[in-house]
Amino acid sequence: MKSGDKQFAVIGLGRFGLSVCQELQQAGAEVLAIDIDEERVRSAAGIVSQALVANCTNEETVAELRLKDYDMVMIAIGADVNASILSTLVVKEAGVKNIWVKANDKFHSKILSKIGADHVIMPERDMGIRVARKMLDKRVLEFQELGSGLAMTEIVVGSRLLGKTLGDLTLCKEKNVQVLGFKRGPELIKAPDLNKALEIGDLIIIAGPSDILSRKLSTL
Numbered sequence: 001m002k003s004g005d006k007q008f009a010v011i012g013l014g015r016f017g018l019s020v021c022q023e024l025q026q027a028g029a030e031v032l033a034i035d036i037d038e039e040r041v042r043s044a045a046g047i048v049s050q051a052l053v054a055n056c057t058n059e060e061t062v063a064e065l066r067l068k069d070y071d072m073v074m075i076a077i078g079a080d081v082n083a084s085i086l087s088t089l090v091v092k093e094a095g096v097k098n099i100w101v102k103a104n105d106k107f108h109s110k111i112l113s114k115i116g117a118d119h120v121i122m123p124e125r126d127m128g129i130r131v132a133r134k135m136l137d138k139r140v141l142e143f144q145e146l147g148s149g150l151a152m153t154e155i156v157v158g159s160r161l162l163g164k165t166l167g168d169l170t171l172c173k174e175k176n177v178q179v180l181g182f183k184r185g186p187e188l189i190k191a192p193d194l195n196k197a198l199e200i201g202d203l204i205i206i207a208g209p210s211d212i213l214s215r216k217l218s219t220l
């Protein structure tokens with residue numbers, strides 16, 4: 001299914017919520033943007049398919065929005081933790097299957113998971129981790145947490161790996177670690193031959209348990 005076939009709702013149009021809306025809409029998805037604040041809804045109206053003023057801690061209001069017909073609902077309320085928790089509960093009870101919620105800290109995140117949020121994200125923490133990883137190792141272009149303890153990473157082959165094969169890399173021998181693809185020039189090779197000799201500038205795309213990827217990336 002393409003992103004254009006999916007319907008998303010975003011509740012809370014702060015800087016984070018609005019960026020989510022913008023990116024989803026640009027990818028061709030249908031986006032419903034919701035906020036309790038009229039001014040914020042007005043600023044989202046030019047960006048998304050539909051923007052509405054609503055208080056998502058109110059059960060009847062949420063029922064009228066028919067959010068359970070949406071593929072994913074993002075709750076991006078930060079400053080008001082009570083509103084974030086209550087909205088999550090109300091949206092969950094309205095039968096929404098795939099709920100993403102932004103959390104401020106560990107305790108907020110724990111509560112959200114316990115009341116049924118499917119994905120909890122902490123943007124400042126997650127971005128801090130990604131930036132630090134990039135600062136530590138320029139060979140790692142991207143490190144993306146996929147949820148459930150899994151991650152995906154992109155590695156550029158430098159001089160230390162020249163002449164080695166994918167099969168030589170200890171990272172690729174780890175349990176549940178999978179080479180998803182390999183790129184040399186414009187060509188993307190899916191499920192590449194592990195005996196192929198690496199060249200400088202090759203891009204390796206790997207997925208697996210995030211703790212193993214984190215640990216092994218520094219030994220490459």
Ligand code: ATP
Pocket residue numbers: 011012013014015016017034035036037040054055056057076077078079080083087
């Ligand atoms: P950032 O701007 O970095 O995303 P933040 O997460 O703290 O920061 P807020 O400024 O808290 O963002 O924005 C959250 C948005 O959620 C606000 O626009 C606020 O009006 C909206 N909001 C708060 N309570 C509700 C509610 N009950 N229903 C719908 N929207 C709400």
